[in-house]
Amino acid sequence: MKEWWVQVGLLSVPLLAVYLHIPPPKLSPALLSWRSSGGYFTYKDQNIFYRDSTGAVGSSDIVVLLHGFPTSSYDWCKVRGASARGVGCRQQTLRFLPPGDEQTDTGGGSAQGGQCSGGVSAVGTTGLRDISPLPLPSPCRGAKLFSHRPFPHSSPRQEEKTHKLFLGVFGGWSCCLLGNFNLLRFSWSWKVLCGGAEGSVAIRGCALPQTFPLSAPVSRIFNAFLFQIWEGLTQRFHRVIALDFVGFGFSDKPRPHHYSIFEQASIVEGLVRHLGLRHQRINLLSHDYGDTVAQELLHRYEHNKTGSILINSLCLSNGGIFPETHYPRFIQKILKDGGLLSPVITRLMNFFFFSRGLGAVFGPYTQPSQAEYWDMWTAVRTNDGNLVVDSILQYINQRKKHRDRWVGALMSTSVPLHLIYGPLDPVNPHPEFLQLYKKVLPMSTVSVLDDHISHYPQLEDPTGFLNAYLNFINSF
Numbered sequence: 114m115k116e117w118w119v120q121v122g123l124l125s126v127p128l129l130a131v132y133l134h135i136p137p138p139k140l141s142p143a144l145l146s147w148r149s150s151g152g153y154f155t156y157k158d159q160n161i162f163y164r165d166s167t168g169a170v171g172s173s174d175i176v177v178l179l180h181g182f183p184t185s186s187y188d189w190c191k192v193r194g195a196s197a198r199g200v201g202c203r204q205q206t207l208r209f210l211p212p213g214d215e216q217t218d219t220g221g222g223s224a225q226g227g228q229c230s231g232g233v234s235a236v237g238t239t240g241l242r243d244i245s246p247l248p249l250p251s252p253c254r255g256a257k258l259f260s261h262r263p264f265p266h267s268s269p270r271q272e273e274k275t276h277k278l279f280l281g282v283f284g285g286w287s288c289c290l291l292g293n294f295n296l297l298r299f300s301w302s303w304k305v306l307c308g309g310a311e312g313s314v315a316i317r318g319c320a321l322p323q324t325f326p327l328s329a330p331v332s333r334i335f336n337a338f339l340f341q342i343w344e345g346l347t348q349r350f351h352r353v354i355a356l357d358f359v360g361f362g363f364s365d366k367p368r369p370h371h372y373s374i375f376e377q378a379s380i381v382e383g384l385v386r387h388l389g390l391r392h393q394r395i396n397l398l399s400h401d402y403g404d405t406v407a408q409e410l411l412h413r414y415e416h417n418k419t420g421s422i423l424i425n426s427l428c429l430s431n432g433g434i435f436p437e438t439h440y441p442r443f444i445q446k447i448l449k450d451g452g453l454l455s456p457v458i459t460r461l462m463n464f465f466f467f468s469r470g471l472g473a474v475f476g477p478y479t480q481p482s483q484a485e486y487w488d489m490w491t492a493v494r495t496n497d498g499n500l501v502v503d504s505i506l507q508y509i510n511q512r513k514k515h516r517d518r519w520v521g522a523l524m525s526t527s528v529p530l531h532l533i534y535g536p537l538d539p540v541n542p543h544p545e546f547l548q549l550y551k552k553v554l555p556m557s558t559v560s561v562l563d564d565h566i567s568h569y570p571q572l573e574d575p576t577g578f579l580n581a582y583l584n585f586i587n588s589f
Contacts, residue, residue, distance in 0.1 A: 131377045137494035138487060138490065138491045138494060139491075140491060141487065141491065143488060147186075147190060148162070151165075151186075152164075152165075153162035154383070154543075156384075157362070159365045159367065160364065160365045162357040162362055162363070163354065163357070163362035164190075164355050165353075166343070166352065166353045167351065167355075168349070168350050168352065168353055169348030169349055169351055172349065172350060173393075174349070175351060175390060176396040176397075176398055177381065177398070178346075178353070178354065178355040178394075178398050179356075179397065179399035179407055180357070180361070180571075181401025182505065183493055184489055184492065184493075185361045185484065186355035186356055186357050188400070188571060189342050189343050189355050189571065190341065201586055203432070209429055215577070219285045245264075250420055305366055340442050341575065342578065343355075345575075346579070352390075356380070356384055358377045358380060358402070358406070360501050361498065362495070362498075363496075365496060366496040366497060367501075368504065369501055369504070370504060372505045372507060374405050374508055374511050377406045377409075378406050378409040379408060379420075381422070382413075382420050385422045395423060395429075396425050396427075396586065397424060397426070397428065398428045398430075399427070399429055399430065400429075400430045400570075400571060401430075401431060401432045401568070402434070404429045405433070405434075405519060407429065409518075409522075409525060411424060411523065411526055411528065412521075413459070414528075426529040426530075427531070429533070430532065430533040430534065431541055432542070433512055434519075434523070434550065435520065435546070435549055438541060438545050438546040439509075439512070439541060439562035440539065441509055442470060442473070442540070448502060448504035449503065449510060451503065456503065458503070459499055460499075460500065464486070467486075467489075468490065471486070473539070474538070474539060474540060475569055475573060476535070476537050477565065478565050479567070523557075524553060526553065529585070529588075529589045533560045533561045533562065533582060534547060535568060535570040535574070536561055536562070536564055538566050538567050547561070560581035560585070562574050563577065
């Protein structure tokens with residue numbers, strides 16, 4: 114009888130071959146809609162995706178949105194919630210405060226066929242005036258969570274045995290396959306759970322973030338997740354423009370390729386020329402990776418570089434503006450400096466590890482839904498983008514090398530400057546980052562969002578983010 118490790122090795126070879134050739138997930142209807150509403154322009158033989166929307170009548174203001182890493186322009190248009198009157202459920206959980214506690218709100222909801230309805234009682238809050246309170250459902254008993262199983266005709270006990278056997282035989286490769294196969298992924302579906310005790314109600318199934326602590330005001334939760342940033346911007350600006358940088362989203366992702374912040378800045382300038390806006394003043398709104406691109410654009414503008422765009426204002430958010438207060442995630446450090454190991458890791462990357470790595474930089478109460486994680490992962494996998502992540506991550510080293518150039522641009526500019534900051538960010542931690550920012554850039558204004566908002570403020574608190582940005586725009 115052959116040694117067990119020989120048998121495992123023989124099994125691993127075909128599994129590895131299958132794993133490395135798993136096709137990217139299909140685009141969701143939301144991603145398809147986003148792509149179909151945009152277009153492409155060519156920059157040095159590379160096809161760059163962008164979207165240009167005409168907004169407010171009577172306004173001549175233009176805003177260009179620069180996304181972060183590893184996501185895409187779709188960040189700016191995700192609907193982080195829906196009307197409490199019943200639009201697509203999100204398979205998430207919300208718990209209400211029991212009666213008698215401070216800031217108590219009550220609500221109820223149901224989830225049937227992907228729809229949800231609910232009611233809120235919001236005292237002293239804004240943004241909910243169009244939502245009339247709905248009657249609470251009567252308490253129900255015995256409602257439990259259930260899941261769509263990958264083996265729909267088996268019992269939970271049989272599933273448990275099957276999973277153990279499957280994982281035991283195939284080991285780590287099975288975990289990788291589960292992380293990538295769209296058909297085998299675990300998607301939780303929630304039933305409505307109504308507390309038996311009078312006055313305590315929990316909604317499972319509505320378009321809301323995962324379980325909130327009992328101290329979280331429901332009014333704030335509804336207010337934060339019933340909004341879409343893109344639509345809000347089109348009500349203020351004449352044109353709202355976003356693009357996928359090369360290597361991101363629906364844009365080309367060449368390999369091998371030397372990805373650099375300088376190239377991305379030139380792509381933004383190329384898009385502005387393509388749209389005939391070269392002589393128009395542009396408001397830049399950026400996040401993370403986009404912050405560094407915006408810094409390079411600002412440097413070119415301040416030094417009157419040929420082809421530079423005319424910057425009217427700049428708003429940054431949760432980016433590694435200062436290398437000394439920027440703490441990349443462990444996997445980012447490995448990928449950017451991993452040498453021959455990096456290509457191996459990028460090929461083994463899957464949804465399971467991607468979603469957990471990305472979830473670590475979201476706040477505990479503002480985690481994306483499974484559908485949102487899949488949209489982000491699909492955007493990365495499109496055009497084999499997972500294979501260029503290590504090349505793109507060289508921007509971290511570029512930040513250190515060109516710190517004086519990019520920080521100096523912020524220090525010397527006369528352009529109105531603002532920062533929107535999620536203080537729970539582990540990548541640019543509070544208070545270290547904010548203290549340095551205020552010290553180095555005292556002329557900049559700052560908006561600090563709620564304590565539970567982390568690295569993706571535009572996704573975690575779209576209402577607060579948009580309000581902060583519009584207050585800045587309207588201040589000059």
